[in-house]
Amino acid sequence: MTMTATFWSRLGDVASLVATPLAPSHYLELVNPLWSTHKLEARIEDVHDETADARSLTLRPGRAWRSFRAGQHVRVSASVDGRRVTRTYSLSSSPLRRDGLVTITVKATDGGRLSPYLARRARPGEHLTLGKPQGDFVLPAQAPVRPLFVTAGSGITPVMSMLRTLALEGTVRDVVHVHYAPRAKDVIFVRELRRMAADAPSSYRLSIVHTREPGAARFGAPALDALCADWRHRDAWACGPQSLLDEVARVVEPARLHVERFVAARAPLPAGAAGGKVHLRVSNVEVSADGATPLLHVAEAAGLSPAHGCRMGLCHTCDATLNSGCVRDLRTGQTIDEPGARFQPCVCAAAGDVDVDL
Amino acid sequence: MRTLSKQELDQLGRELDAIQAEVKASLGERDRRYIQRLIKIQRGLALGARGVMFGSLALTPLGPVSWAVLGAGAVMLGVAKILENMEIGHNVMHGQWDWMHDPDISSATWEWDTVCPADQWKHSHNVVHHTWTNVLGKDRDVGYEILRVTDAQPWYPAALGQPVYNALLGLFFEYGVAMHDVDIKRPLKESRHLLRGIGKKILRQVAKDYVLWPLLAGPFFLHILLGNLVANLIRNVWAYMIIFCGHFPDGAQTFTEAEVEGETRGAWYLRQILGSCNIEGSPLFHIMSGNLSHQIEHHLYPDMPSNRYPQVAPRVRALCEKYGIPYNSGSLARQFGTTTRTILRLALPGKRGGARPAGTPRPAEVT
Numbered sequence: 001m002t003m004t005a006t007f008w009s010r011l012g013d014v015a016s017l018v019a020t021p022l023a024p025s026h027y028l029e030l031v032n033p034l035w036s037t038h039k040l041e042a043r044i045e046d047v048h049d050e051t052a053d054a055r056s057l058t059l060r061p062g063r064a065w066r067s068f069r070a071g072q073h074v075r076v077s078a079s080v081d082g083r084r085v086t087r088t089y090s091l092s093s094s095p096l097r098r099d100g101l102v103t104i105t106v107k108a109t110d111g112g113r114l115s116p117y118l119a120r121r122a123r124p125g126e127h128l129t130l131g132k133p134q135g136d137f138v139l140p141a142q143a144p145v146r147p148l149f150v151t152a153g154s155g156i157t158p159v160m161s162m163l164r165t166l167a168l169e170g171t172v173r174d175v176v177h178v179h180y181a182p183r184a185k186d187v188i189f190v191r192e193l194r195r196m197a198a199d200a201p202s203s204y205r206l207s208i209v210h211t212r213e214p215g216a217a218r219f220g221a222p223a224l225d226a227l228c229a230d231w232r233h234r235d236a237w238a239c240g241p242q243s244l245l246d247e248v249a250r251v252v253e254p255a256r257l258h259v260e261r262f263v264a265a266r267a268p269l270p271a272g273a274a275g276g277k278v279h280l281r282v283s284n285v286e287v288s289a290d291g292a293t294p295l296l297h298v299a300e301a302a303g304l305s306p307a308h309g310c311r312m313g314l315c316h317t318c319d320a321t322l323n324s325g326c327v328r329d330l331r332t333g334q335t336i337d338e339p340g341a342r343f344q345p346c347v348c349a350a351a352g353d354v355d356v357d358l
Numbered sequence: 359m360r361t362l363s364k365q366e367l368d369q370l371g372r373e374l375d376a377i378q379a380e381v382k383a384s385l386g387e388r389d390r391r392y393i394q395r396l397i398k399i400q401r402g403l404a405l406g407a408r409g410v411m412f413g414s415l416a417l418t419p420l421g422p423v424s425w426a427v428l429g430a431g432a433v434m435l436g437v438a439k440i441l442e443n444m445e446i447g448h449n450v451m452h453g454q455w456d457w458m459h460d461p462d463i464s465s466a467t468w469e470w471d472t473v474c475p476a477d478q479w480k481h482s483h484n485v486v487h488h489t490w491t492n493v494l495g496k497d498r499d500v501g502y503e504i505l506r507v508t509d510a511q512p513w514y515p516a517a518l519g520q521p522v523y524n525a526l527l528g529l530f531f532e533y534g535v536a537m538h539d540v541d542i543k544r545p546l547k548e549s550r551h552l553l554r555g556i557g558k559k560i561l562r563q564v565a566k567d568y569v570l571w572p573l574l575a576g577p578f579f580l581h582i583l584l585g586n587l588v589a590n591l592i593r594n595v596w597a598y599m600i601i602f603c604g605h606f607p608d609g610a611q612t613f614t615e616a617e618v619e620g621e622t623r624g625a626w627y628l629r630q631i632l633g634s635c636n637i638e639g640s641p642l643f644h645i646m647s648g649n650l651s652h653q654i655e656h657h658l659y660p661d662m663p664s665n666r667y668p669q670v671a672p673r674v675r676a677l678c679e680k681y682g683i684p685y686n687s688g689s690l691a692r693q694f695g696t697t698t699r700t701i702l703r704l705a706l707p708g709k710r711g712g713a714r715p716a717g718t719p720r721p722a723e724v725t
Binding site for chain 2: 017022
């Protein structure tokens, strides 16, 4: 480390000792949440409705932000009705943006917890917590790239980041893009896409298919042939619902195919679900349980001895993390189905199949 | 108070459960804003207090003015420490705010600004005290193992020193709390790991308040050290006063292990009510007491967010009236006064009072 870096590092150590049991970051964030170093906060600078149910949020990330590659995604957390909800969204802006801002484009999903809030209620000035950019759905580092983009609905978001990057680099040379959306009014970024296509029709060949309209061509080899003769020699990037991705995988050679899958965070729970298969992740044990036995007892019956205290839902000593599935609090009937949520195994039973950190 | 039948106890349990379920279902944005704002205010106050204390050093030529400003800063820091210890720390570590899924405000991660390690506190308090509330021989909070607070505890010669232990415990309360998870009846070497944790926490806290912050003042080292000492004393004494009003005032009941054998949910609720005492006061007083002024509600619902205790208190009181259960509530003067009188009296042998007025039925005495 350089002398100045060492100096600041030592200063930070002293500041930690003086702030204990907090970190200096806890005080910095009182002044400006973006100065926080123990977590990555971002301020919503602007919101822009792309369609009736999709909105782009322009974010200013805090100090801990490092750059990303076009096509990557981040975990986004916000407080909705008091509870922190975390979901993953693709970054739709280009990392080459000069102003240091990033955008996510969120489409409100039916029954979603975070997307309706972001797409309809979040306002400039509010803060979100971000994770680090992740994912390998990216363009190769070396130019030139002659990609085939296949997108549908909100699957266009990571590809938009790629297109904007190519445009900023000036390397939009031979891009083919087919995008599916139910109707014209559902196409996110439609103006920007059409403008790019109009500016350089031979460099960026865009085909938007409105699937709800009669005569819409389904995805398949014939549709691709009509669009672009050499598609078999191109690398393809596909993002959209599982049905589309399945079709693409049937047609494009695996070695040339890059896929980004949007996975629903929570599976819908059948009404009255009780009991199921319990996967105890820490010990990698799978057992069956009914809907009335607390998961602490289930784990103990399987030969484990998780930490516990009062065994009556008071002391939170047995708190465990729900990885997937749904548990029911036997005292109130309330269900917990948020992945990553903490629950009390001494009073919660399985409601359907669950995977828990026990 | 008349004896409660088994059916009445069950019904009491259901009615108290219903209040909790209703509150749980209604938790939302307003509650989150309460705790977030409180934390912001407390941290700002703590930092501001230190700023005021350092500011006073610039006024040293003005003699008494400088000391007055230093004192004001020490009081501000004391108030900040009280808020952190009671309304924030104690309540967050109870899991009251875990429903928010906020990793920064979670019982799993919170460490508080006292010499007591959070993990040991969560065991001695959340598990032991709240499960075995007021059960002699099991709940270490009954006298904290150095005070005789009820007739039910037999007299021993060392009790004569109680007035002194009591005063010392008040002044150095955080150290008493730090030792709380250690079973002093067993050989100390069995608690090696606990003592190591306590030692590490004490070191960090002492280094912060009595070495590092004072060092930042250069030649005025002693001024800042004194200011921080006063702030910690303020917090210790206030916390001691409020906490001692929780289960020791006249009217509180203690129980034996035999009495709580096979306790139903309703009986558990009844023991919490009979063993706890509330303090009356203004909304600000409630916040400054960490809402331990609502000790009854806290013991019924330890992981209910504390801002809701004032809301459920009238309903709990009404239920107690309905079932003929005494609801022990009084002014700070009355609760602390009777507590101190009891502790002083019980330094001497003979029947001198403490818990359990005659004629109150034990929870197990049901038909």
